[in-house]
Amino acid sequence: MTREETAMELDDDETAELSPMTLGVYYRRLFPHNAYYKWLNYNAPATSTEFTHREFSFTINDGIYLRYQSFKDMGEFQRELTRLSPSKIDIGAIFTAVPKHAKSLQPGVFRPVAKELVFDIDMTDYDEVRTCCQGGSICSKCWRLMVIAMHVLDRALREDFGFSQIMWVYSGRRGVHCWVCDERARQLDDAARKAVAGYLSIVRGGAEQGKKVNLSQRYSHHPHIARSIEIIEEYFEDVLLVDQEILLTRERWMKVLAALPDEELRKTLDAQWSRRPDRSSVEKWSEMVDIVEKRASKRGAKFALATFERDMMLQYAYPRLDENVTTHLNHLLKSPFCIHPKTGRVCTPIAHSQFDSFDPFAVPTLSQLLKEISGGNGDPAADKSQEQSQEQSQRSAKSFSSLVGYVDIFETFVASLSPSSNTHTSQSLEF
Amino acid sequence: MFSQNAPKREGGGFGDASAAPEVVRRSRYPTRLSVYADPPDLEVSIEEFEAFALDRLQVLRSIEDAQLRAKGEEDIRKRVNEALEKHLPLHTNRSKLPPRQLVAERRKDHVSHFILRLAFSRTEELRGWFLRYECALLKHRFKEADIAEKQELLAAAKLKLEHLSPAARETRLGNASLFYPPQEQLFEVDFERVLDLVSHLQVVLQGGRAFVPQSEVATLLLHEFRQRLTRALAVCAKALPQMGEDERLLPVLQNLSSQTARSEYQSTGAAGAVSADNVDALSSGFPLCMQHLHTQLLKDHHLRHGGRMQFGLFLKGIGLGLQEALVYWRRAFGNMTDDQFQKGYAYNIRHNYGMEGKRADYTPYSCHRIIMSNPPGPGDHHGCPFRHFSTDRLRAALHRDRLTDAEVREIAELAGAGHYQVACTRHLEVKMQHRKAQQQQTSDTETHISSIASPNQFFDLCIGDCKSNGSKQSHDRDVQPVAPTAAASLPPAGLQKGPAYSYS
Numbered sequence: 001m002t003r004e005e006t007a008m009e010l011d012d013d014e015t016a017e018l019s020p021m022t023l024g025v026y027y028r029r030l031f032p033h034n035a036y037y038k039w040l041n042y043n044a045p046a047t048s049t050e051f052t053h054r055e056f057s058f059t060i061n062d063g064i065y066l067r068y069q070s071f072k073d074m075g076e077f078q079r080e081l082t083r084l085s086p087s088k089i090d091i092g093a094i095f096t097a098v099p100k101h102a103k104s105l106q107p108g109v110f111r112p113v114a115k116e117l118v119f120d121i122d123m124t125d126y127d128e129v130r131t132c133c134q135g136g137s138i139c140s141k142c143w144r145l146m147v148i149a150m151h152v153l154d155r156a157l158r159e160d161f162g163f164s165q166i167m168w169v170y171s172g173r174r175g176v177h178c179w180v181c182d183e184r185a186r187q188l189d190d191a192a193r194k195a196v197a198g199y200l201s202i203v204r205g206g207a208e209q210g211k212k213v214n215l216s217q218r219y220s221h222h223p224h225i226a227r228s229i230e231i232i233e234e235y236f237e238d239v240l241l242v243d244q245e246i247l248l249t250r251e252r253w254m255k256v257l258a259a260l261p262d263e264e265l266r267k268t269l270d271a272q273w274s275r276r277p278d279r280s281s282v283e284k285w286s287e288m289v290d291i292v293e294k295r296a297s298k299r300g301a302k303f304a305l306a307t308f309e310r311d312m313m314l315q316y317a318y319p320r321l322d323e324n325v326t327t328h329l330n331h332l333l334k335s336p337f338c339i340h341p342k343t344g345r346v347c348t349p350i351a352h353s354q355f356d357s358f359d360p361f362a363v364p365t366l367s368q369l370l371k372e373i374s375g376g377n378g379d380p381a382a383d384k385s386q387e388q389s390q391e392q393s394q395r396s397a398k399s400f401s402s403l404v405g406y407v408d409i410f411e412t413f414v415a416s417l418s419p420s421s422n423t424h425t426s427q428s429l430e431f
Numbered sequence: 432m433f434s435q436n437a438p439k440r441e442g443g444g445f446g447d448a449s450a451a452p453e454v455v456r457r458s459r460y461p462t463r464l465s466v467y468a469d470p471p472d473l474e475v476s477i478e479e480f481e482a483f484a485l486d487r488l489q490v491l492r493s494i495e496d497a498q499l500r501a502k503g504e505e506d507i508r509k510r511v512n513e514a515l516e517k518h519l520p521l522h523t524n525r526s527k528l529p530p531r532q533l534v535a536e537r538r539k540d541h542v543s544h545f546i547l548r549l550a551f552s553r554t555e556e557l558r559g560w561f562l563r564y565e566c567a568l569l570k571h572r573f574k575e576a577d578i579a580e581k582q583e584l585l586a587a588a589k590l591k592l593e594h595l596s597p598a599a600r601e602t603r604l605g606n607a608s609l610f611y612p613p614q615e616q617l618f619e620v621d622f623e624r625v626l627d628l629v630s631h632l633q634v635v636l637q638g639g640r641a642f643v644p645q646s647e648v649a650t651l652l653l654h655e656f657r658q659r660l661t662r663a664l665a666v667c668a669k670a671l672p673q674m675g676e677d678e679r680l681l682p683v684l685q686n687l688s689s690q691t692a693r694s695e696y697q698s699t700g701a702a703g704a705v706s707a708d709n710v711d712a713l714s715s716g717f718p719l720c721m722q723h724l725h726t727q728l729l730k731d732h733h734l735r736h737g738g739r740m741q742f743g744l745f746l747k748g749i750g751l752g753l754q755e756a757l758v759y760w761r762r763a764f765g766n767m768t769d770d771q772f773q774k775g776y777a778y779n780i781r782h783n784y785g786m787e788g789k790r791a792d793y794t795p796y797s798c799h800r801i802i803m804s805n806p807p808g809p810g811d812h813h814g815c816p817f818r819h820f821s822t823d824r825l826r827a828a829l830h831r832d833r834l835t836d837a838e839v840r841e842i843a844e845l846a847g848a849g850h851y852q853v854a855c856t857r858h859l860e861v862k863m864q865h866r867k868a869q870q871q872q873t874s875d876t877e878t879h880i881s882s883i884a885s886p887n888q889f890f891d892l893c894i895g896d897c898k899s900n901g902s903k904q905s906h907d908r909d910v911q912p913v914a915p916t917a918a919a920s921l922p923p924a925g926l927q928k929g930p931a932y933s934y935s
Contacts, residue, residue: 063774125809161622162639184639192623198630206807208723208820215632221609223635258823320809324736 018344018366020061023085026366029373031081031337032407037074039181039414040091047073050114055092055099057332059341060084067092070099087341090332094186112329117163117185117193119178119200120325120333121149122171128207129316131244131252136342138174141243143360146176148235149319150355152228153178156200160224161185167413168350170360172340176350177333181417190329197326199224202318210258213311213318217303220310229310232317237282240316247281247288250274256288259312261304265295336410339366348406349413364402372401454530460537462583463521464572466656471542480546481683486518487543488687491564494571503849511571519543521572523580548660550687552667557688562664566657573649585648588655593619595642604642607635616645624654705750707759713749718855718889719816719828720801721745727812732766737805737813739776741796743783748795748887753784797885798852817846817854834861856883863896 041051056069066084071077081089093112095102102110123130123138123146130142150168157163157180165181188196202225205212219225240246247253253273257266269291273284289309296305304311325331336347344365350358364372455461459473475483493514497507515521521536522528544565551561573581595617600608611617622641627650628634634641643651705713714725724742728734734742739760746756757780761772778787785792798815807814816825822843829839838861845854883889 128809159638160636162637188623191626195622195626195630199632199636202632203809204806205809206811206814206819207809208807208812208816208824210821210823212809218610219632221607222632223607223610223637224632226606258821323808324805 018087018339018341020085022366022370023087023339024082025370025373026339027081027085030369030401030403032410033074033078033081035407035411035414036337037077039410039417041074042181043414043417050094053094053096053098055095055112055332056335057090057092058084058086059088059090060086068099068102087339089335089338091335092332093329114186115329117180117188117196118325118331118333119153119180119197120171120175120322121146121153121178121319122175122322124174125320125322128255129240129244129246131246131248136174138360140359140361141239144235144239144243145317147355147358148232148239148317150176150178150350151231152319153200154352154355155227155231156224159227160199161196165413165417166352167336167410168352168355169336170345170348170350170358170363171334172338172345172347172363173343177336177347179333179336183418190327193329194323194327197321197323200319201321201323202228202314203320211261211304211311211315212259213314214304215307215311215314217307220307225310225314228318229313232313236313236317241281241285245281246316247273247284250277253284256312259315260292260308261302262292262295265291346403346406348403349409351409351412363406369401369403452524452530452533455524455533458530458534460534460541462587463523463537463580464569464576464584465537465541465544466569466584466588466652466659467541467544468587468659470545471538473538473542475542477679477683479542480680481687483539483543484546484550484683484687486539487547489518490514491547491561491568494564494567498567508571508575511568512575523577546684547687548664549667549671550684552664552671553685553688558661558664558668562657562660565660566653569656570649570653573652585652588652590651590655592648592651595619603637604635610635611642611644618643618645618648618651620651625650626654704752705746705755707751707755707762710746710751710759713890713894716890716893717745718883718886718893719832719858720814721886721890722832723816723828724812728763732764735811735813737807737811739779740783741801741813743780744793744795745886745890747783747793748885749890753781753786756780756784795885795887798855798883801886802851815851815855817842817851822847829858832858832862833865834858852882852884855889859883859889859893862893866896 037051040054041048044050052070052072054070055067056071057065057067058069059065066086069080071080092099093115095110095112097105097110099110123133123142124135126142126145127134130145132139132141154166154168157166157178163180163182163185167179167181169177169179171177202215203212204214215225220229245252247256250270250273254270257269260266260269269288272287273279292305292308295301296308325333334347336349338347339345340347344367345360345363346366346369348363490511494511497510497514519536519540521540522533524533526533547561547565551557573584576584595603600617619640620643622629622634622636622639625634625641625643625647628643628647629636629641633647634643636642710725711729714722717725721742724734724738727738728742743756743760746759751759757777760776760780761769764772764776767775781787783793801813802815802818805813807819816828820828825846826839826843829842834842842854842857842861845857883892
């Protein structure tokens with residue numbers, strides 16, 4: 001199974017289709033304004049500061065970056081979106097004042113006060129783990145690492161932190177984003193976000209560190225570790241050993257052995273596998289586990305040997321977070337339902353029940369959507385009947401394009417959000 | 432567990448205060464430790480004002496120093512205790528000291544805290560510094576205190592704690608109960624109150640509630656203290672402009688807070704003006720962290736954000752101007768198009784030079800910052816090799832720098848003992864010795880320099896040493912990273928070749 005057979009490059013000629021014109025059509029007829037507005041207004045009966053004080057930033061004309069955009073209501077948002085047709089929308093924090101006026105306010109007066117707790121998992125951080133693709137490309141094999149990541153984080157956020165309003169989004173290219181929308185999560189300050197990110201980051205250390213998971217034995221009783229291992233065990237053999245073949249070549253197994261805290265075992269295994277390099281990763285893994293277990297049970301063995309298998313499973317399959325995105329209230333993150341500028345794919349929500357079945361390659365691209373609504377195999381009436389109001393044409397375009405399933409997921413999520421108990425500006429953090 | 436509601440000054444009650452002489456018990460300071468809930472209402476002379484504050488500042492600085500340079504927890508403890516003994520002693524009620532002295536010590540502790548609060552409320556950076564080391568001081572004192580004093584402090588902080596009964600422990604925690612020692616008392620609190628413990632996975636969480644063992648109750652105390660002090664500092668900052676009238680206090684306050692500017696590196700332009708062309712040639716004088724980033728940049732034609740920041744600001748510090756920096760990075764990122772470079776990277780470079788965004792003139796990272804914040808993740812090459820490399824990789828890197836086996840072993844041991852900056856300093860000393868040996872100079876004197884606090888300082892010393900061709904005074908030059916007075920020994924800002932740096 002070589003790289004050529006399985007890798008599917010996402011960078012096709014989609015990019016050619018992205019223009020202010022095509023984006024304009026998308027924002028006018030396909031973008032789910034209503035649900036989107038309800039989401040960021042948190043279902044408040046009237047437009048609240050949650051929406052009006054929220055920073056958006058738009059990338060327009062391929063590279064001009066407009067920060068501190070804000071809108072007084074849904075109408076203005078919709079008009080500006082269509083007018084500017086940004087190639088990318090980023091969502092920032094909710095501020096103490098309307099972000100549009102940021103430049104005219106004192107730095108101390110204008111500051112961020114709330115935002116969803118967000119996570120960004122990018123496949124490039126798995127480059128030292130995956131063997132099928134590198135860099136910007138992904139395939140159905142390495143995508144399963146994302147599936148593991150979503151399961152592990154989602155359960156930790158729900159069970160450990162008690163959050164329930166969690167939306168997962170496919171970034172449109174090679175990763176996933178997570179938006180935790182519970183009010184308690186939105187109110188966390190930078191220090192708290194940092195602590196949550198620290199709690200959820202088990203794999204630590206730079207490119208120059210062999211063993212990246214270092215947890216003492218008692219952590220096997222920690223519910224987060226125990227549960228993560230349980231989830232990873234379901235996938236480990238299939239995803240890491242069979243699909244990724246992490247022990248196939250000497251170059252690969254040396255990376256695993258580099259983390260083994262016993263010189264002698266390292267040499268033994270290296271010699272053994274060099275003699276029989278054709279054995280599968282599954283066989284090699286079980287040999288390694290056996291020999292390490294035997295040594296660990298001896299008196300005076302390093303304790304790190306006893307946890308070696310657990311730690312290596314974590315090192316290879318535990319989610320790798322881009323912590324900077326999570327730790328700063330003021331950090332912007334790409335919005336759901338914008339078009340990925342490189343792939344042309346829509347950033348679509350992933351239903352909580354569909355982590356395993358979600359297929360990133362089935363996500364529609366902008367050009368595909370445009371074909372669908374401009375006649376092709378879609379409703380021919382949508383474009384032709386001029387007497388139809390814009391709203392009607394919008395509704396019909398939305399109802400038959402292949403985006404509809406994803407919009408449904410989004411609407412269901414938004415409907416589940418509870419309105420804020422009070423506006424953020426009037427209360428302090430008191431627990 | 433703790434008698435939360437016990438009146439503070441109740442005579443004969445359980446606690447340290449009961450051991451205090453009558454005079455102390457009836458004074459404003461019946462207990463030794465304080466969370467500084469109320470401001471002092473006493474008169475303070477202007478001399479006392481400054482002397483008290485300076486003494487406390489010495490203590491806070493010693494804590495910062497100890498955290499950076501000490502070998503392990505025990506050494507930190509010893510150093511902080513020494514500083515406290517010297518500058519801010521606080522004796523227990525059981526000590527046989529005259530009551531008048533006990534009260535005087537406590538008054539000094541109390542008053543000095545509030546003066547520094549005022550002095551350090553001016554900017555966010557100063558507030559952050561003060562907060563960090565006041566919390567560290569309280570943490571240290573709490574650890575050192577006896578049981579009675581601990582209880583008094585917890586009572587004074589009025590913590591709300593929900594205690595978990597052994598039966599509830601079983602039903603609520605199940606197997607997770609094994610994570611804690613069997614006999615340990617547990618408290619249940621919102622996770623936001625024990626962020627330090629959450630961050631290091633030291634507590635079990637359930638639905639947003641954290642189970643905190645008795646042994647970590649100090650974390651709760653510190654959280655409460657930090658919250659209150661943060662709020663108090665914000666209030667002080669607002670009140671500060673109103674004090675502008677007072678000509679006696681303001682200069683003192685400003686002088687106090689300016690004395691922490693120590694960790695900021697001041698560019699000396701030791702290498703003269705640096706152009707994009709001679710960065711590679713100068714790399715032999717880079718400290719290990721920068722050598723590594725430089726090598727990786729040449730190899731991959733790319734560095735991730737953390738690496739670009741650490742290396743970019745370092746280059747700025749050695750005298751690489753903005754235009755030259757743009758040329759250098761453009762060349763280094765040889766694999767991308769001009770368009771990609773302009774869009775993705777040029778902005779950041781200009782930003783570092785204060786030409787974009789909030790136009791702050793950024794200074795090179797100090798060792799403290801590189802070691803303590805933003806540790807490298809997968810694929811990252813920034814950080815401190817002595818801190819973030821595995822031992823094997825560190826040894827290999829040192830061997831590549833042509834050190835002998837014995838030297839490599841010595842330095843790796845220092846790094847292994849958590850003495851990162853000392854290891855780096857030793858690396859520089861060894862490099863200088865090698866150079867002298869090469870130039871066949873008699874090296875009867877041990878090269879000795881004081882601890883490296885910034886990669887740029889390493890470079891300046893290394894290049895300075897090289898330039899002076901080993902003339903004796905240069906490598907005996909003692910660098911004072913502390914030096915509130917160091918600014919005086921630098922040439923006036925206008926004469927410096929590199930950009931001028933200011934602490935802001």
